[in-house]
Amino acid sequence: MGKVITLFKLLPKLHQILLCILVFVTLIIVLIPSDDVQASKQTVSSSGEYGLNTRYDVPLAFRTPTPPTGSDSINQKNAETRKQPLAQTSSRNQIKTEQTTAVDIEPVLNEKHFQVKSGDTLAALFSRAGLTAKDVYDVTQLPKSKKNLLKIMPGDELVIAKNDDGQLVQLRYHLDKISTLVVNRVDDKYQESISTKQVETRSKFANATIENNFWNAGVAAGLTPNQIMQLATIYGWDIDFALDLRKGDSFAILFEEEYADGEFLRNGNILAAEFTNQGDLYTAVRYKDGNYYSAEGRSMRKAFLRSPVDFKYVSSSFNPRRLHPVTGQVRAHRGVDYVAAVGTPIKAAGKGRVIKSAYNQYNGNYVFIKHNDTYTTKYLHLKKRKVKTGASVKQGQIIGTLGSTGRVTGAHLHYEFIVNGVHRNPRTVKLPKSQAIAKKEQAQFAIVSKKLMGELEHNKQVQLASH
Structure with missing residues (x-):
């Protein structure tokens, strides 16, 4: 090394500078690797061992995290995809995105709501919507559309959707709160269907104590007039709602409410009820046959x-010793006189056969019904008779209307109840016991009754605690 340095010093100054530049360039060339140099990171060989100082090709897939889920075939497919050149992969992704966009984007429809005005016809409404008489004809060739759209009423609403060319694509018309008539254009033809919302049923509790009268108590409890009448009908065999009710009587009911898409539709059936009248408790449970029974399973009917x-x-x-209002003589009044408006319907108290339907100067128009060998009922002073002698009648069937025919001082119904040939007070006589539910239904009814009466009692306790 000393001789080299001595020789270098003997060289002219210019030669020393050139030699230094040459050495520097040579070092740069030696230190920078060529393009063909492979990564020298040690990689597992085919035998599962690493080779010392051996260069291996490292695939790109091995440098990318493997997805946490998916089958081997999917992973293999993903790996193959990742081996493709970046430009090619990007190009395919772009094509895929364009295809997806083309499928997902639907034509923009011009949808408008049209309310039926007074005097409107379907043709007039279609004309206002920019549709033609041919559209009216084509749509009304469909049976459901013809039945409903030709009878549209003021206040009804039609939703009409058209495409960019102004063609009718869809029409919607609400038939009721849960059903919608839908007309769609498919391949230049119209098709119709009925879309129905799913109805959800919920139970609701209501109760009240009677202060003035039953009707006001029902309204105060939030019941509708129909529900009040339904409750009176259920207990109509046990309680006289005109005469038997007292201040302090109370009732509690569990009833259905129907909803569609969270929107209230209507009230449903009364499911269970309790009515306390003059200290006596009456229960009612609705069974799957649509009839009501006491909690123990005896028919309310x-x-x-x-x-x-x-x-x-x-x-x-x-009154066996009543003073007659016309003759002034003491004469037994063997029935009850019910006052109501002239023309009020008169119902058969029970199932039976009409043994007399006629007229005389004392009874006016009258009807007698024999129910069996024990019971007979009589109906006097009718305005009109709607049954004939010999006819069979059902309980609750209209047999005539209230009037003032015969010897009377005013319009009323004179009603008599006869047991084994003896007149009894219709308001206080003990009526025959109702039939129990069929034996094959008793076990199932007991489950239903326990559940509904338990829910009714629970709601009563919750409301009591809240007060």
């Missing part, structure tokens, strides 16, 4: 109605 007419008041009660 008795053999006889307690009163055969919806009356305003009783003008004369059962």
Whole structure:
């Protein structure tokens, strides 16, 4: 090394500079690797061992994390995809995106709501919507559309959707709160269908104590007029709602409410009820046959109605020693006189056969019904008779209308109840016991009754605690 340095010093100054530049360039060339140099990271060989100082090709897939889930075939496919040149992969992704966009984007429809005005016809409404008489003809060739759209009423609404060319693409018309008529254009033809919302049923509780009258108590409890009448009908065989109710009587009911898409539709059936009248408790449970039974399983429907007419008041009660209002003589009044508006329907108190339907100067128009060998009922002073002698009648069937025919001082129904040939007070006589539910249904009914009455009691306790 000393001789080399001595020789270098003997060289001219210019030669020393050139030699230094040459050495520097040579070092740069030696230190920078060529393009063909492979990665020298040690990689597992085919035998599963690493080779010392051996260069291996490292695939790109091995440097990419493997997806946490998926089958081997999917992983293999992904690996092959990743081996493709970046430019080619990007190009395919772009093509795929364009295809997806083309499928997902639907034509923009021009949808408008049209309300039916007074005097509107379907043709007039279609004309206002920019549609043609041919559209009216084509749509009304569909049976459901013809039945409903040709009878549109003021206030109804039609939703009409058209495409960019102004063609009718879809029509929607609400038939009711849950059903919609839908007409779609498919391949230049119209097709119709009925779209129905799913109805959800919920149970609701209501109760009240009677202060003035039953009707006001029902309204205060949030019941509709229909529900009030339904409750009165359920207990119509046990309670006289005109005469038997007292201040302090109470009731509690569990009833259905129907919803569609979270929107209230209507009230449903009364599921269970309790009614306390003058200290006596009456229960009612609705079974799957649509009838009501006591919690123990006896039918609420008795053999006889307690009163055969919806009356305003009783003008004369059962009285064996009553003073007759016309003759002034003491004469037994063997029935009950119910006052109501002329023409009020009179119902058969029970199932039976009409043994007399006629007229005389004392009874006016009258009807006698024999129910069996024990019971007979009589209905006097009718305005009109709607049954003939010999006809069979069902309980609750209209047999005539209230009037003032015969020897009377005013319009009313004179009603008599006869047991084994003896007149009894219709308001107090013990009516035949109702039949129990069929034996094959008793076990299932017991489950239903326990569940509904338990829910009713739970709601009562919750409301009591809240107060």
